[in-house]
Amino acid sequence: MPETRQAPIDTERQVMALEQALQDEGRRYERLYELALDQGRRMTGTDLDALAASAAALAEGLAEVEQVRARREQLAFGLMATTGERTLRLTAWLETQPAELRERLGHRVAAVRAAGQRLLRQNEKNRRLASFCLDLVEEEAQMLRRSVLHDPAGCYDRGAHPARDGGGHMLQKKA
Secondary structure (H helix, E strand, O other): OOOOOOOOHHHHHHHHHHHHHHHHHHHHHHHHHHHHHHHHHHHOOOOHHHHHHHHHHHHHHHHHHHHHHHHHHHHHHHHHHHOOOOOOOHHHHHOOOOHHHHHHHHHHHHHHHHHHHHHHHHHHHHHHHHHHHHHHHHHHHHHHHHHHHHOHHHOOOOOOOOOOOOOOOOOOOOO
C-alpha cells in the first residue's frame, strides 16, 4: 500500500474548488456528448441548417470545456504543490493521499474520465458517419457528372439522344 500523508487542513478550500471544477467539467462533457448524439442524428437527415447549428453548438461547447479543463488543471496543480509532490497526473497524486481524499476526489475524476470516453466514442462514430456521407455525396456527384457530361442526353443540341443510364436521376440513400 502506498505511503499516505495527511493533507494540511488549510487545503480544504482548494479541495472543494477542485471538486467543483471536476463536477463542472463532467457536466460539460455530458452536454458535449448529448450534442454529439444530436449531430449524429442530424447527419442522417436532410436538414443542413440544423446540422450546421448542431456543429456550431458543439464547437462552442468544446471551447467552454477547454476553459473548465484548464481551470481544473490549475486547481489540481495548486493542490498537489501543497503536499510537495511532483507529478503531472491527479490520479497518480491521489494514490499517495489519505483514503478520505482519494474517495472524495477519485469518484469525480472517474466520472470526468467516463464522460470523456463516452464523448470520444460518439465523436468517432460521427467521424465514420460523416466519412460515409461524404462518400455518398461523391458517388452522387460522379453519377451526375456522367449523366450531364458523358451522356449525349446531357447535350442540348440536335444530336442529343435519350439517356441510357437514367439520366439526371440521383441515387438516394440514407446513412
